[in-house]
Amino acid sequence: xxxxxxxxxxxxxxxxxxxxxxxxxxxxxxxxxxxxxxxxxxxxxxxxxxxxxxxxxxxxxxxxxxxxxxxxxxxxxxxxxxxxxxxxxxxxxxxxxxxxxxxxxxxxxxxxxxxxxxxxxxxxxxxxxxxxxxxxxxxxxxxxxxxxxxxxxxxxxxxxxxxxxxxxx
Amino acid sequence: xxxxxxxxxxxxxxxxxxxxxxxxxxxxxxxxxxxxxxxxxxxxxxxxxxxxxxxxxxxxxxxxxxxxxxxxxxxxxxxxxxxxxxxxxxxxxxxxxxxxxxxxxxxxxxxxxxxxxxxxxxxxxxxxxxxxxxxxxxxxxxxxxxxxxxxxxxxxxxxxxxxxxxxxxxxxxxxxxxxxxxxxxxxxxxxxxxxxxxxxxxxxxxxxxxxxxxxxxxxxxxxxxxxxxxxxxxxxxxxxxxxxxx
Numbered sequence: 201x202x203x204x205x206x207x208x209x210x211x212x213x214x215x216x217x218x219x220x221x222x223x224x225x226x227x228x229x230x231x232x233x234x235x236x237x238x239x240x241x242x243x244x245x246x247x248x249x250x251x252x253x254x255x256x257x258x259x260x261x262x263x264x265x266x267x268x269x270x271x272x273x274x275x276x277x278x279x280x281x282x283x284x285x286x287x288x289x290x291x292x293x294x295x296x297x298x299x300x301x302x303x304x305x306x307x308x309x310x311x312x313x314x315x316x317x318x319x320x321x322x323x324x325x326x327x328x329x330x331x332x333x334x335x336x337x338x339x340x341x342x343x344x345x346x347x348x349x350x351x352x353x354x355x356x357x358x359x360x361x362x363x364x365x366x367x368x369x
Numbered sequence: 370x371x372x373x374x375x376x377x378x379x380x381x382x383x384x385x386x387x388x389x390x391x392x393x394x395x396x397x398x399x400x401x402x403x404x405x406x407x408x409x410x411x412x413x414x415x416x417x418x419x420x421x422x423x424x425x426x427x428x429x430x431x432x433x434x435x436x437x438x439x440x441x442x443x444x445x446x447x448x449x450x451x452x453x454x455x456x457x458x459x460x461x462x463x464x465x466x467x468x469x470x471x472x473x474x475x476x477x478x479x480x481x482x483x484x485x486x487x488x489x490x491x492x493x494x495x496x497x498x499x500x501x502x503x504x505x506x507x508x509x510x511x512x513x514x515x516x517x518x519x520x521x522x523x524x525x526x527x528x529x530x531x532x533x534x535x536x537x538x539x540x541x542x543x544x545x546x547x548x549x550x551x552x553x554x555x556x557x558x559x560x561x562x563x564x565x566x567x568x569x570x571x572x573x574x575x576x577x578x579x580x581x582x583x584x585x586x587x588x589x590x591x592x593x594x595x596x597x598x599x600x601x602x603x604x605x606x607x608x609x610x611x612x613x614x615x
Contacts, residue, residue, distance in 0.1 A: 256490060268489035285484060289380055295476035311469055314381030314426045354480050355487025363479055365472060
């Protein structure tokens with residue numbers, strides 16, 4: 201296959217996939233090196249420069265999306281909001297889990313200084329966090345971690361896009 | 370479903386305190402506890418006037434603040450006998466908690482900005498329920514390093530090579546036989562040291578003896594006493610006590 205053909209196939213795969221598709225997954229399908237996939241995606245993105253669509257890197261994968269400047273028009277289609285905004289309590293709880301995972305409810309509540317059970321159940325229901333195990337110790341409390349959907353919700357490519365945690369600020 | 374009413378949106382006592390510290394423009398490492406406590410309580414009173422229930426956490430913090438205030442008012446007790454040690458600032462623990470919370474509060478604000486930016490991108494709108502919910506939690510072994518794991522694995526391998534397969538323990542060393550042995554050793558003795566009992570035992574005999582002791586405890590024939598952490602474990606016979614007392 202030529203590079204031009206590879207570009208078209210990659211574009212088709214990213215369009216048709218139901219979730220962000222990583223360079224590795226694309227590479228496995230097409231028997232290409234992930235770094236080659238990355239380079240080709242960059243070319244596709246350039247080709248889209250004056251179109252409506254672009255490819256964004258989110259949750260470790262590529263996803264085809266409309267450009268942000270179209271948002272005011274698309275909003276008028278009245279499509280239901282895919283990801284409704286979170287409450288401040290839920291966002292705070294999520295921030296703590298993203299950094300401190302795996303973490304128990306009691307540990308989260310100690311950091312926030314308030315009960316966080318409703319924030320936690322909200323996040324679980326939305327699939328932004330999940331149970332990742334149980335902590336050894338009395339009562340074996342549930343440990344929580346963030347999911348890939350968390351990254352997608354906030355448009356993050358990976359956890360390393362979060363601000364650096366400085367010590368003793 | 371109940372109503373949730375929020376006046377000033379404070380997520381909790383830490384949030385309120387950070388706001389008071391910012392409003393007063395004071396150094397977080399040198400909080401004027403008296404002033405801040407007063408303002409903190411004023412806020413709680415204002416809630417009370419509006420007939421709103423005050424969340425328990427706010428009250429707990431109020432008592433912490435009052436305790437801090439009184440500790441700061443009291444003259445420092447001179448260190449007795451011990452060498453002159455740096456006086457711990459009683460506010461330190463609270464400040465550290467506040468800073469920790471502050472970091473996550475700011476990160477939450479960062480995430481909200483990310484969300485606003487991300488929500489301007491639209492996908493083609495297929496079913497999102499298929500979305501990957503697998504955790505991205507990537508530290509299944511905590512803070513262990515590869516070297517730690519290799520070391521543990523090495524120990525396990527070495528032990529495995531020393532020891533015969535576990536299932537043979539039972540055929541070679543029936544628990545009943547070990548129980549009989551422990552009973553025999555306990556005849557006419559008030560107590561027996563666990564270590565003495567295991568002296569010159571092979572690993573499989575140790576396991577058998579251990580199981581025998583557990584079984585005897587269950588049967589109520591013996592009790593096991595340890596003087597302290599890692600201390601000598603002594604095995605005492607109830608039967609012997611009965612004989613002596615009667």
